[in-house]
Amino acid sequence: MTLTVLLLNACVAFTGFYIISKIYHSTLFGSEHLRSFIIGLMAGALGLFLMYNAVEANDTVRVDLRHLPLVLLAFYGARSPLLIATLVIASTRFLFGVTEQAVIAFIATFIVSIGMLWIHRLLLERLFLQSIFLNIWALFIISIAIFINMGWGPAFVSLVLTIWMVGMLVGLLSSTLTIDLEKTTRRALEYKQSSERDHLTGLFNRRVWDRYTATLGEEDRTYNVLALDIDHFKQVNDTYGHGNGDLVLQQFADILKVETRAHDTVARIGGEEFVILMYDLTPKKVDKVANRIRERIATEVFYLNNFPPIQITTSVGVAHGTALSIKRMVDLADSALYQAKNEGRNQVVVSTYETPEPIMT
Known part of the structure; x- marks a missing residue:
């Protein structure tokens, strides 16, 4: 029993x-x-x-x-x-x-x-x-x-x-x-x-970025898209090899993880192209955050295999808006990034766009 x-x-x-x-x-x-x-x-x-x-x-x-x-x-x-x-x-x-x-x-x-x-x-x-x-x-x-x-x-x-x-x-x-x-x-x-996840950096990949941001235009909420690009990254690959280029990308991504909030979305969407989604920051505050990231990158020492450490810089384009589609915001951020590169690189450009009020008839 x-x-x-x-x-x-x-x-x-x-x-x-x-x-x-x-x-x-x-x-x-x-x-x-x-x-x-x-x-x-x-x-x-x-x-x-x-x-x-x-x-x-x-x-x-x-x-x-x-x-x-x-x-x-x-x-x-x-x-x-x-x-x-x-x-x-x-x-x-x-x-x-x-x-x-x-x-x-x-x-x-x-x-x-x-x-x-x-x-x-x-x-x-x-x-x-x-x-x-x-x-x-x-x-x-x-x-x-x-x-x-x-x-x-x-x-x-x-x-x-x-x-x-x-x-x-x-x-x-x-x-x-x-x-x-x-x-x-x-x-x-x-x-x-x-x-x-992106296999190299551990950040979100483009698939997840597209999924997370698909409905942003339907929300009546202010958000920011930061587009970041490593300046002269092709020279890094050509001079030190693609293996060391990967090391630079990994260290770059680690800095983005540290310098962003837990609820921000950080993704790598191309070779040296990164994007960040940040909610509820004013243009002044997001400019401050973007410059903090830029300055951290510029002062960081990037370690390589079989070569002395190097330093790099990054250009940042920021789109700030309310209830805009993600496609529109990414276009604005890319335009701001292009402007930052044309003006000498290693700088931040903020593009602000507010949804116009509907005309009452």
């Missing part, structure tokens, strides 16, 4: 694992804190369910698989959800009676979680081994707690052997399931990133 109940609980745990894993990797939540809270509560609720379906060794000692949700969260290194789930599982043990055994279980639950965090950090990249040791640690602490409550005897030996047999079996299966889900998710993210 004990073995049957534990195996049924394991099946429920597997279902919970799958749902929690999906939520953990979901991008539907606007708040990271909200997602962590929901995951922690779900894992805690799963632990409580497993407690309600526990095997009662005697009138006061209950044995179950409540540690399994904690193993999952520790595997992901989800500290906040693990803390929430630990609090829920440890505290709700008192629903079955405020006894000495409940206090021991409360303490053991926290010891299990603390040890799991250490194991996760120690075996971070060895996924299968990490998962196995997480289960072994939990079963070890559970065995100690049972021994404190029951003492040594045939009943203790029989119960602990059953728990270890089921626990390790479930641990192996859950490890395989969790690792498979993790690898599948990682692979999907890699495919998504490779289709959206």
Whole structure:
């Protein structure tokens, strides 16, 4: 009977694992804190369910698989959800009676979680081994707690052997399931990133730029498009080789990442051509931002392979407008960039265009 109940609980745990894993990797939540809270509560609720379906060794000692949700969260290194789930599982043990055994279980639950965090950090990249040791640690602490409550005897030996047999079996299966889900998710993210990112610089590519900006003209919102071009970049390639030209492009892109905000869209759309989308900046402010980027580029040292470091400059054309189509804004930015190059390069030109008010008839 004990073995049957534990195996049924394991099946429920597997279902919970799958749902929690999906939520953990979901991008539907606007708040990271909200997602962590929901995951922690779900894992805690799963632990409580497993407690309600526990095997009662005697009138006061209950044995179950409540540690399994904690193993999952520790595997992901989800500290906040693990803390929430630990609090829920440890505290709700008192629903079955405020006894000495409940206090021991409360303490053991926290010891299990603390040890799991250490194991996760120690075996971070060895996924299968990490998962196995997480289960072994939990079963070890559970065995100690049972021994404190029951003492040594045939009943203790029989119960602990059953728990270890089921626990390790479930641990192996859950490890395989969790690792498979993790690898599948990682692979999907890699495919998504490779289709959206420029392979050389890590910035967005033209496909993503076109998708993100397709509906800008439909929004009654002010935005800016910055078009940047590395001055005399052909000379860099001709003098130092295309490999070093790529190094310059990578370092240039890194500077753009640092000098823009997290919600700005930065893309490489051509060889040495870059564009930036910035919302809600006045012409004066966007001119200040563009000049800051230009000055940072001009003072930066760009390192090459087998050649001394060099310095480069960039010209920037800026289009500022409200409710304009992206095509119109890019044309304005390109015209401003062309003007900046004609006027000597290494400078910023801002083109401002406001949508005219409709004529009332």
